[in-house]
Amino acid sequence: MTPQERIHVVVDPRDNVTTVLDQGTGLDRLQGGLEVALGVPFGHKVALRPIARGEPVIKYGVAIGRATHDIASGAHVHVHNCA
Amino acid sequence: MAVLPSHFLGFPRSDGRVGVRNYLVVVSAVALVNRWAELIAASLPDARAIAGEFMRGLRKPDAARQARVCEALATHPNVGACLVLCHDAASARLWREYLADCGRPHAVLALMEQNGMEAAIQAGQRALAQLDEMRRSVARQRSPFSALTLALECGGSDPTSALIANPAIGRVVDAVIDAGGSAIVSETVEFVGAEAPVRALCRSPRVAKDLLAAIAAAEQRMEEDGERYRGVNPTAENIEAGLTTLVEKSMGAVAKVGSRSFAGLLEFGEKPATPGLYLMDTPFFSPCSITGMIAAGAQLTLFGMGVFNPSGNPLAPTVKVCGNPMTVARWNDAIDADLSDVLAGGATLDQAAQRLGAFLVETVEGRETRAERWREGQFIVPKTLTPL
Missing domain, CATH: 3.40.50 (Rossmann fold)
Structure with missing residues (x-):
């Protein structure tokens, strides 16, 4: 780990999102190297891969909602693109 | 996932069950x-x-x-x-x-x-x-993990319990179920909002029908008291904290059941007939719900927390699991499993779950939990009718 990468947790191996666990909103990499959008706050979700509109958003290994827009890998996933 | 050894040292009883304490x-x-x-x-x-x-x-x-x-x-x-x-x-x-x-x-x-x-x-x-x-004449003997029944509980929930403590507990539950053991989760009202994942986790349509009926009845009772859950959750505060949907919010607590299938619904205090994962239909107050799970024969409680909660039970060790570094610092003498290094990026969830699994083994073999040290816990049996 380097301080240049954001701490995050993938709750279940089946998930297509991860949750960031730090305040490093100015960093653009997750631990493990995936590029991440700037400004994602603590506790918010990031797409681990592209999620097409209509596809389930998976966290805890279950569908917590569906993508309402195409979501790019590394993008912030929240009420603006998931319901 | 956590890995368990082939056996643990427990106190065999004449009814075939095994104590983790004497x-x-x-x-x-x-x-x-x-x-x-x-x-x-x-x-x-x-x-x-x-x-x-x-x-x-x-x-x-x-x-x-x-x-x-x-x-x-x-x-x-x-x-x-x-x-x-x-x-x-x-x-x-x-x-x-x-x-x-x-x-x-x-x-x-x-x-x-x-x-x-x-x-x-x-x-x-x-x-x-x-x-x-x-x-004192009874000694510990090699016992299979299939003899173990865990009670699953969470309280003082915060984002760390949803993301660290409860999912780590879920991985340990998977290991216990895979070893032929059992786990009981309770507090039916906490499952409101997670109906779809719960249905997917049920072993059969009949089990799903039982669980979903209990969850719907709990929601109905809440509504009779003028409390709405669906439609107002996640709240504006939850959304600001990163929770997007009701399912996501509810899964924060449900994550502690792990990923194996539900074998059935239990009444308060009812013993499972066969090994596996069960939902016990209980009130949400943890001293009460823990009473029900212990009465069913659970020998140990895994308790996930964000902020501190002093629940326990006089008949079964309670392992307090916490991923919040501030809570761990303030309540160091009352928390057992410190998983807060996940938050600091020093451990993965899988590594934390491994550690929790090892801690579980030490605890079933006699390591004193903090709740035992402080003699936390009590027995509360729910009543549904006005006594005579």
Whole structure:
């Protein structure tokens, strides 16, 4: 780990999102190297891969909602693109 | 996922169950004799008084539930020897019949057969001292994890419990279920919002029907009291914290069940007929829900928390699991499993779950939990009707 990468947790191996666990909103990499959008706050979700509109958003290994827009890998996933 | 060894050292009981403790208990069968039980138990440092608010005059379903729970507590697998205290001689006779085949040292006394408090306390203390000697002849033996039933609980929830403590517990639950063991989760109302994932986790359509009916009934009761959950959750505050949907919010608590399938729904205090993962239909207040799961035979509770919660149970060790570094720092003497390094990026969830699994093994083999040290916990049996 380097301080240049954001701490995050993938709750279940089946998930297509991860949750960031730090305040490093100015960093653009997750631990493990995936590029991440700037400004994602603590506790918010990031797409681990592209999620097409209509596809389930998976966290805890279950569908917590569906993508309402195409979501790019590394993008912030929240009420603006998931319901 | 956590990895468990092939066996653990436990106390085998004649009914086939296995204790993770060999407690000496003084059971107060009716609240009238709670004080007598406390005074007797105080004479030996290892003795625990099991003193609920067991009352007379309950309506039939409540009386039956209370009796079932009280009997189950006296013969819990973690009980090495029990002294049961009653008020009247007739109750004492019934208890002696019930305990005749319990396979453990036991004695029953009725207060009405004593002569004054001083003599009553001395009689109880003499009986307890004898039971204490007798229970010490039992030794731990290699026991399979299929004999283990976990109670699953969470309280003081925050984002770390949803993302660290509860998912780590879920991985340990998967390992226990895969070893042929059992786990019970409760607090039905916490499952509101997670119906779709729960349905997907059920072993059969019949199991799904039972679980979803219980969850719907709990939601209905909440609505009867004017509390709406669906439609107002996640709240604006939840959304600001990163929770997007109701399912996501509800899964924060449900994550502690892991990823294996539900084998069925249990009533309060009901023992599972076969191994596996169960939902017990209980109120959400943890001292009450834990009472139900322990009465069902769970030998240990895994308790996920964000902020501190002092729940426990006198009959089963409670492992307090926490991923919040501020809580761990403030409540270091009351939390068992510190998983806060996940938040600092120093460990993955899988590594944390491995550590929790190792801690579970140490605990079932005798490592004292903080809740045991502080003697946390009590027994609360729910009542549904106004007593007579």
